[in-house]
Amino acid sequence: MSALRKFVWALGLIGAACVLGFGVRVWLLGGTDERSLELAFAGATLLLTYAALDRDRLDEAAQRRDVRHGGAAWLVVLGAAVAGGLLYAGVRRVDDTIDLTQGRRFTPSAHTLSVLDGLDQDVQILAFFVDGSSTQKEFARVVRAYTERSARVSLTWIDPVKEPLKAREHQVDVLAGEVVITQDDRHETLAGRFDESALTDAIVRVTSDTVHVVCWTEGHGEADPDDTRNAAGMGDAVLALEGANVQVLHANTLAGRLDPRCEAVVIARPTVDWLAYERRLLLGYLRGGGRVLVMLEPGVTPALAASFASLGVAVGDDLVLDPSPDRAMPGAGDASRLLVPPRAFDSHPITDGLRGAALLSVARSVGVAENTPGVAARVLLRAGEQSWAEKDLAEDSSTYARDPDEAQGELPLAVASELITPENVVVPDSGATVGADEADVRAAVTQVITGALGDRPVSDATRLDMDLGLSAEGIDALRKTVGDQLGVSVSSDPPIDTVATLLARATEAASRRVSALGDAVAVPLPAPKAGGRLVVFGDASFAGNRSLAFGSDRELFLDSVAWLTGEDDQLGERPDDMGDTLTMNATQEGILAVFALLLVPGAAGALALGTLLRRRSL
């Protein structure tokens, strides 16, 4: 019996473990089952048995002074835990967040808030992640703001390993994680990227009634919408558009017509002027309620630039320079690079939600044209007070100085215009037939060839192989470039050897195409209709791959298209997800390694040794 009493504490211990096990099971399962009830019963029985067998010692212990005082201490500790838990629960209900980051990374962007606030349908987010994975934690961080902001957004976590049937139902078979956003029978899937930008774009795609179609003009040396590799390309801008439920089609106006699916037209950095009938087509499209975004660089396409006057947009034939230090790009030292802070944005739906500065490089002025009744035109952004419009573009750029006749101060750089009375838009009759444009075709081809040959001095007689030193491959590449820019195929048989040959061959191909489409050119223009919208920027580089990541450049581009396509709830600053750079060479990294692994820990080690020696010497 004494041996039994000696080890009776084991019964109490096992009993307590059973009760603890019961608690854990209930907690994990979210309820009781038969096994947990068995555990509870066994635990209670063992504890009662222990108390009955060891009652003398328990009674004796309860009488001890430290236990009596300790009991009160335990109550205090328990009370503190309960109070702490309640306090924490109270804080959780409020749970405000102070966003310390520079880019406001934990504050949903204005664009996201606008999309969430504009939701008029329930959106379900099914998050397929392996429990505890790092991607799941990342996504949890992102999605939290969505569910907190909008009651229309619901979230369900699904582990594809634990629930393979659900994963198969949604065709999720990767363990890296996927997110399915559903709205009624429509769904969008995110894989690989789970940041705010990707999630918001997916919600836009799944809730937007239509996929907008934007036509990207070509044939005038425009920026390549498929080029994501080179600085001058605009592939990144197009990818951003596609992320916002916009489909981008190529449109060659040389054909004399626009795809009827085009909800908006983008003219990005043309280097060859538009032919008369193309301009007529464009103005007719705008007068018929069409939407157009134009990004023009200085010194090019004068006829196209002048054609927007009756739509309230005056495009200057100049170069805007701004020498003021507060508008200079750090480290650039170049007055033609225009830093436009948010305070220099005029109020407009396109610019109202923007918080970052825009960077425009080598821009021309674009202002509101006078005497254009029936048009509501507003400036979007302006250069600084010290800016001026340099008109002598041929002058050496190092000697640019403001002349008295050149406009100065807060020059407008972009205008958004809306047609209220479309009948006022002047659409020229000339160019209605193709034959009258033969000279234009030749001039356009000349510009394309000159542009393709860069700064090299050329004449019709210039030999491509001897004077310019091009190889056979170089000549063929030039032929293809010119053909691509004109949207035609330039024959290489017989071989091309001079600029004159190339010009003649390319002009012939372009004219043939225009002639073949003569009937199409004569297609009547749409009837005037109010609501046409036009946005003209005096710069195109801001939407190029190099600049798109800077400040609000991407937003300027995307918001312009959103305004043109009537997606007003998609306007506003988008989250910055363009990434950071860290530039270190091997030597700098080596120095960092020496400090991190040797010098700094070594100093602490030396101090340890010094302390040891000092203590030994005492």
Next chain:
Amino acid sequence: MRVVWAIARREVRSLLHTATGWLVLGGFLFLTGAFWLALVDNYLARSGDLAYDPYSDVRMSLVDHLLAPFFGNVAILLLVVCPAVTMRSFADEQRLGTLDLLATSPVSAWQIALGKLGGAWAFVGLLLACTLWMPLALTPFGALDPGALAGGYLSLVLLGAALCALGTLASALTDQALVALVLSFSVTLVLWIVGWLNPDPTSFVSQISIATHVGDMARGALRASDVAYFVLLSGWCVVALRQRVASWRYA
């Protein structure tokens, strides 16, 4: 307050007057330096790879791919370092018999508890301050977000306070420093991994998990619930510690 400060100063001094304290500092700095270097190297390598991959949609972020993992690694190191720093604070007093002197001294139990905890916390603060040069050394080479940096260090300071409080409490529960080390490390480890049981950040297990409350702060988001978690956990430990210290007086 002066008494608390005196006790805390004595604690720090006792740590720095032994080779062990400096060795802990050196080891901590070596490990954090190695982690930092590996992360910087990885960041540079991945950035380089992505520059040649125009089809990749991964965006390298100094906060997400450098600072946050660094603070995560340091936080895991603190799980070991804090128990090691605090394990002797009361256990040695009990083992060496100096606890009676402390218990009968004319200072309150609150002052003893806060002083001991403050000393350990100050030492951990010193460890963290010695790592500050690492992110700052990168400022000429990339635009580190100062807000995220501040948030990261604040998260480590708060985590250090909570872990030191748990460690000091564990030290007060036993007269064996090693037992205190194992006990406090076990508790903090359980508090760290318990969140893995349920990924939903609003679930109960996630809410009591330390890891849940470090993540966002290490990226620069100062959430009220995260700050409250660490403050309340530390506060509860101080209350429990005070009760323990008081119990020695009437035992």
